[in-house]
Amino acid sequence: MRWSYRWVWVVIVIGVLVTSGLALVSAHLASSNEQHLLTLRSKEVASVFTSALPDTETPLSGAVALADITGADPAKVSQFADTYVGTPKSEFTSMSVWRAGHLNQGPVIVVGTPPELPETPGGVIPILRAAEHRNSGQNLLRVFGLLDAQQRRIAYVYAGSKPGRFLVEAEQALPAATYTHLPSSSAYSNINVAAYIGHQAVRSRLLISTVKQLPLPGPHATTVIPFGSNALTVVISARQPLGGALPEDMPWVIAIIGALLTIGASVLTFRLIWGGSRAQTLAAENRRLYAEQHGIAQSLQQALLPGELPKIEGVRLAGLYDAGAPGIDVGGDWYDMLRLSPRRLLLVVGDVSGRGIRAATAMASVRSAIQYAAQVDPPEDFLPTLSALGSLREQGQLATVLCVLIDLQERRMEVTSAGHLPPLLVHDGTAEFLETEVGLPIGVDSDCSYVSSSFAVPDGACLFCFTDGLVERHGESLDEGLERLRQAAVRASGDLEQMMAQILEHARGPESADDTAIAGVQWVDKTNN
Amino acid sequence: MGGQDEQLTRHSVTELGDGSVRLTLAGELDLSVTDHLRSALQQTVGSVTGTLEVDVAELRFADSSAIALWVSWSQIVPRLEIRNAPPMILRVIQAMGLTKTLNPS
Numbered sequence: 362m363r364w365s366y367r368w369v370w371v372v373i374v375i376g377v378l379v380t381s382g383l384a385l386v387s388a389h390l391a392s393s394n395e396q397h398l399l400t401l402r403s404k405e406v407a408s409v410f411t412s413a414l415p416d417t418e419t420p421l422s423g424a425v426a427l428a429d430i431t432g433a434d435p436a437k438v439s440q441f442a443d444t445y446v447g448t449p450k451s452e453f454t455s456m457s458v459w460r461a462g463h464l465n466q467g468p469v470i471v472v473g474t475p476p477e478l479p480e481t482p483g484g485v486i487p488i489l490r491a492a493e494h495r496n497s498g499q500n501l502l503r504v505f506g507l508l509d510a511q512q513r514r515i516a517y518v519y520a521g522s523k524p525g526r527f528l529v530e531a532e533q534a535l536p537a538a539t540y541t542h543l544p545s546s547s548a549y550s551n552i553n554v555a556a557y558i559g560h561q562a563v564r565s566r567l568l569i570s571t572v573k574q575l576p577l578p579g580p581h582a583t584t585v586i587p588f589g590s591n592a593l594t595v596v597i598s599a600r601q602p603l604g605g606a607l608p609e610d611m612p613w614v615i616a617i618i619g620a621l622l623t624i625g626a627s628v629l630t631f632r633l634i635w636g637g638s639r640a641q642t643l644a645a646e647n648r649r650l651y652a653e654q655h656g657i658a659q660s661l662q663q664a665l666l667p668g669e670l671p672k673i674e675g676v677r678l679a680g681l682y683d684a685g686a687p688g689i690d691v692g693g694d695w696y697d698m699l700r701l702s703p704r705r706l707l708l709v710v711g712d713v714s715g716r717g718i719r720a721a722t723a724m725a726s727v728r729s730a731i732q733y734a735a736q737v738d739p740p741e742d743f744l745p746t747l748s749a750l751g752s753l754r755e756q757g758q759l760a761t762v763l764c765v766l767i768d769l770q771e772r773r774m775e776v777t778s779a780g781h782l783p784p785l786l787v788h789d790g791t792a793e794f795l796e797t798e799v800g801l802p803i804g805v806d807s808d809c810s811y812v813s814s815s816f817a818v819p820d821g822a823c824l825f826c827f828t829d830g831l832v833e834r835h836g837e838s839l840d841e842g843l844e845r846l847r848q849a850a851v852r853a854s855g856d857l858e859q860m861m862a863q864i865l866e867h868a869r870g871p872e873s874a875d876d877t878a879i880a881g882v883q884w885v886d887k888t889n890n
Numbered sequence: 891m892g893g894q895d896e897q898l899t900r901h902s903v904t905e906l907g908d909g910s911v912r913l914t915l916a917g918e919l920d921l922s923v924t925d926h927l928r929s930a931l932q933q934t935v936g937s938v939t940g941t942l943e944v945d946v947a948e949l950r951f952a953d954s955s956a957i958a959l960w961v962s963w964s965q966i967v968p969r970l971e972i973r974n975a976p977p978m979i980l981r982v983i984q985a986m987g988l989t990k991t992l993n994p995s
Contacts, residue, residue, distance in 0.1 A: 714958035716921055757928060757962040761954075761986060780986035799987030805961050806991070835918075835951055839981045875953075 366634060372627045380619025388612035391604065392580070398603035399552075399582035406554055407586045407595040417452065420445040421519035421529050428458045428527040433469045445531075446473035454514065456531045461520070464489050469527070476516075476530055489518055489528060515558070515568070535568065551601050553577050557594040560585055568593075661718075662691045665725050671700040675769065677883040679857040683865060685830060685876045692876030693720030693760070694828040695728050699735055701766075707735050708765040710781070710826035710880050714758050723753055727760050727803060740764035740777035741811040744803065748779075753804030760803040763826050766813075767882065774824070777813040779803050782829055782843070785850055788822035792850040794843065823860065823883045825850065830877030834870040842868070857883045899923045900948075901931070909939030912973075916948030919956040928959055935963050942967040947974035957986060964991050971995065 424442055431437045442456045455473035460466070464486060468476060514532045555570040555577055557563060562583065564575060572578075581598035602609040662682065670678045680696045693713030701707050709731055713724040727747065734743035744762065753759055763781035767774045776784060776795050780802030783794040800811035818824075832842030849867035853860035861881050869877060899917040906912055911934060919927070935942060942963060946952070964970040972983065972994040983994050 712954065714954045715924075754962070754965065757958060759954075759958045759961055778987065780988065782985055799985065801987050801991065802961070804958075805988070806965070829954065833953070838978045839985055 366631070368634060369627050369631045372630045373623055376619065376623025376626055380616055380623060383619060384612040384616040387608075387615050391602075391608035391611055394604050394608060395599065395602060396580060396582065399580065399597060399599060400584070402552055402599075402603065403582040403584040403595050403597040404586075406549065406552075406556075406597055407584045407593060410556060410593055410595065411586055411588060417517055417531075417533075418519070420453070420456075421517055421531055424456060424458065424529040424531075425519050425527055428470075428529065433458055433460070433527055435470045438470050439472050442470075442472035452533055453531045454534045456529065459489060459528045459530060461526055461528055468530075474532075476532060489530060551599060551603065553581075553598045553600060555596045557596070558588070558591060560592045560594060562594050562596050661721060665691075665695060665721060665728070667697055670698050671706070673700065673706065673769065675885055676706070676767075677857045677885060679861055679881045679883075681858075681861050681865065681877075681879040681881075683830075683869075683877045685873050691718065691721040692716050692830075693724045694830060694876045694878035695724050696826070696878045696880035697728055697732065698880060698882075699732060701735060704768060704770040706767040706769060706882075707740075708767065708824070708826055708880050708882060709735075709762065710828060710878055711760055711762040712781070712828040712830075712878075713753070713760040716876075719756065720758070723756065723758055723760070726752065727762070731762070731764075735764075739775070739813070740766060741813045744777065744779050744800065744811045745809050748801065748803045748805065748809055749807040751804075751807060754807075759805055761829075762803055764813075765824065765826060765882075767818075772818040772884070773815055774818060775813040775815050777811050779811060780805075782827065782832065785825045785827070785847065786816070786819075786822055787825070787850045787853075788819040790851060792847045794847070818884055821884060823850075823857065823881060825861070825864065825879060825881050827879045828877055830873060830875035831865065831869050831879065833875060834873070857881050899927065901927065903931075903934050906940070906943070909937075910941045910943065911938050912943040912945060914945040914948065918951040919949060919959075920951065920953040921955040924955040924959045928962070935966055938967040941969045941971055943971050943973050945973045946976070946979060949976065949979065952979050952982070954982075954986075957982065957988065957992075960992055961988065969993070 420442075424438060427438055427441050428434075438458055446453045446456045453473065455471065455476055457468035457472070457476045458470040459468050514534055517531045517533070519529045519531075549571070553570075553572045555562065555572070555575060556568040558566045558568055562576065567575070577596055577598040579598050581596055584595045585592050586595070587593075662684065666682055667680060670680060678698055680698065682694065682696070684692060693715055695709075695711050697707075697709040699707040699709070709728075711724065711727060711731075713720045713727065730747055730750070731743065734746060737743070738746070744764070747762075759780070761781040762779040763784060764777045764779075765774050765784055766777075776797045778797050778799045780799060783796050786793055786795055795814070795816055797814040798812045801809045827846070829839075832839065832846050834842055846864065846868040849864045850860075852867070853863040855863070861879050865877065865879065899915070899919055901916070902914045904912040904914070913931065913934070944960060944963075960970065960972065970992060972979075972992045975983065975994045980994050983989060983992050
């Protein structure tokens with residue numbers, strides 16, 4: 362596996378980390394919000410319990426006041442207490458009046474069922490003692506406790522404001538079962554409630570509960586509030602999330618969306634890397650194929666051009682072939698330099714119309730034919746023979762050929778043109794085209810003739826034979842191109858190769874797709890040699 | 891009869907009677923279209939028994955492969971005349987020594 366595929370794993374790991382992080386934060390927020398709501402609800406429930414206290418307090422304070430005024434007159438106190446005790450609507454199962462400091466003597470007055478007397482920790486006496494003891498220095502005191510009776514009862518004790526007089530104890534029966542079913546329409550239907558007497562949620566001190574199983578399952582909130590001199594502990598838990606289902610489900614929503622995004626991102630990453638590497642492979646393959654084909658074309662072209670140029674005393678020779686704009690096509694241009702005899706040198710430059718293998722092979726055959734024919738005949742004689750061969754004509758091709766036959770000894774040259782552009786002679790800071798009679802290109806007509814023109818070679822002259830790739834530009838007259846070439850040749854300096862490179866650079870169009878061949882000969886000054 | 895060989899090149903053919911045909915070329919004519927044009931017009935050129943007039947007034951560019959195409963037509967028909975040649979094309983025909991073959995005007 363390529364290293365780049367590890368990015369897929371990086372994406373997966375980042376996705377999982379981010380997703381789980383967000384899910385955990387969301388879960389924490391949901392949970393703390395839920396806890397906050399639970400606490401609020403538990404306080405609310407506790408306040409409902411305590412709001413019932415004044416109703417309880419009123420009969421007891423009334424009874425104490427009456428006992429104090431009447432000296433605990435049984436008839437009057439009983440008459441008062443009867444309205445609160447033992448009737449179907451009443452709150453209390455019993456009410457009793459006790460004389461402070463004489464608790465051991467038992468109640469002075471008893472209304473309803475007798476109070477739970479035993480001096481056990483769960484009985485009335487310890488509760489009364491606590492009330493009596495705390496009476497000093499305080500105006501009012503209420504003490505509540507849960508009696509340890511067969512039927513569960515809650516006891517209320519009210520001590521008068523004046524010490525040493527009377528205490529009233531009242532008992533309220535609790536339902537036998539602590540479990541209470543809340544109707545679904547209730548405002549508390551979405552929570553479970555357990556209320557305990559005292560400061561702690563102790564099972565034995567349970568007042569009421571809306572569930573059978575205790576302690577309450579799951580997250581819960583506990584509120585402890587004063588309940589008389591005692592305390593009430595309210596524990597609640599939620600049946601359904603108080604903040605609604607969304608915050609509760611949000612971590613899962615985030616986890617699922619995050620997982621999907623992670624999968625999507627890793628698939629996308631994989632595809633990008635895969636696509637990228639495939640594109641790279643394809644591009645590399647294309648480059649290789651192109652280079653190969655370009656290489657084949659170049660090799661073919663190079664094979665068709667002369668290898669080593671003749672070495673001749675008194676002249677320098679140079680040839681140049683440029684394939685033009687990048688492409689894989691071979692062209693039909695060529696140059697050749699043939700040492701026909703010790704004193705005769707033939708320069709040939711030609712151009713077969715078209716491009717590609719067809720042009721290149723036609724060029725090769727014409728070039729070979731000239732190499733052979735030139736050994737026997739001068740150009741004006743072998744060019745008609747070549748044209749009569751007809752192989753070019755049959756393929757709808759034609760070739761322009763320029764032959765410059767140089768007499769090294771006489772320093773003269775014979776120029777013969779078969780439809781080709783004239784050679785350029787450069788000497789003494791000037792450049793001129795050697796205009797000759799232009800014959801038909803090879804491949805036009807089997808019956809044709811050529812006339813050669815003779816020129817003397819000035820001292821230190823350079824002669825350049827070239828193909829039209831050097832001067833032809835779109836939207837421009839041939840003469841403009843020829844003039845540009847002439848000026849470039851005048852400005853060119855250095856040795857023959859350098860001059861040809863400069864000429865190519867300045868004369869040819871920058872985006873020319875056409876191939877170009879140049880053959881150059883330089884007569885070395887005798888004084889410089 | 892007419893057609894569009896390539897986006898840059900258009901041609902149309904007019905019968906002139908007595909076996910002569912006027913072929914109008916327009917656009918740019920280079921190596922990328924000459925082979926196509928050669929096969930597209932093979933029958934037309936082959937049917938000419940008089941003069942093939944090639945009107946190149948609308949031709950913006952013609953390279954050596956275009957010249958080669960005209961030369962090959964000139965060997966099929968009794969007479970070929972390049973008509974309304976812009977100076978640029980005229981100059982190339984002259985430089986290639988093809989004035990008597992292509993009869994430009």
